[in-house]
Amino acid sequence: MSLVLQIERLTKDFPTGRLGRGRHRALDDVTLALSSGEVFGLLGPNGAGKTTTLKLIVGLLRPTAGHVTVLGHAAGARPAREAIGFLPEHPVFYDHLTAEELLAYFAGLCGMTGPERTRRVSAALDDVRLDEARRRPLRQYSKGMLQRVGLAQALVHDPALIILDEPMSGLDPIGRRDVRELILRLRDAGRTVLFSSHILSDAEALCSRVAILSRGRVVARGAIGDLTSKHAGGWEVVAADLSPAAATSLQQTATRVTRIAHGRYSFELPAGERPEPFIAAVASAGGTLVSAVPVRATLEDVFVERVS
């Protein structure tokens, strides 16, 4: 796997105050690298610095310190810009154009002409599942449809690195599923995808790795499995057909017991303890095992712990 994006010690200050003499550090010493074929999630609460990072990669902002290279080219230079497809956080389009016309315009800006341009426009609109609506003016589109046009615009020149700022925002559950599937198809086709989100379930469903930003700093990074397994909890065992006396005796080895219904209880076992002896004790007390599930931390737990 080759390196597609390298971010080294990236720092960005914005001027503040009426005279612009103050400084607000929006990004502070951020280092990240993405290889080809990766789906990488940049996570963090509002104001963490996600959009600022993406704009620096695309070349819309210049860093205060540090640098970014895309396929070995400095961010903002022409070869770097050509390698990137970008969906901004709040895309704004000429709304008297149809989706087809708008994409043909963008494809033209990327140097495509004739049948190649027609083919790429149609492929990008197919990718985002924009059907017959592609011939209607954009002012008649819903928010979710406009988001799809934004995605198609990011894909029309078949870029190696696709950068999506909050790609699921404004989409209903089916739209979110479509965008997830699209991102995975792009990955399978060898593209590299970097997206920002504060919706952690999207990242859990999609990313090989994530970085969590808080107040401009990376506070956690790595494969989702590694980040969450460090927080592994115990097991939750649900058992039925237990007499109150049996439940009371089983309670001794559990950290928490909840009575769900008559004879049915949920037991939480201490972290690090295997569930088999407890399950055997359930059976010998005359109970029936319903389920035994490891209590894993979700990305949400990691996020809340690191960001707060």
Ligand SMILES: Nc1ncnc2c1ncn2[C@@H]1O[C@H](COP(=O)(O)OP(=O)(O)OP(=O)(O)O)[C@@H](O)[C@H]1O
């Ligand atoms: N052009 C700007 N001028 C001054 N401050 C800015 C500018 N752009 C961003 N900031 C500040 O930098 C910080 C990071 O903003 P950024 O937009 O990168 O956050 P974000 O993680 O994308 O948040 P959100 O989830 O709300 O989109 C914020 O404190 C923001 O107010």
Ligand SMILES: [Mg+2]
């Ligand atoms: Mg943002």
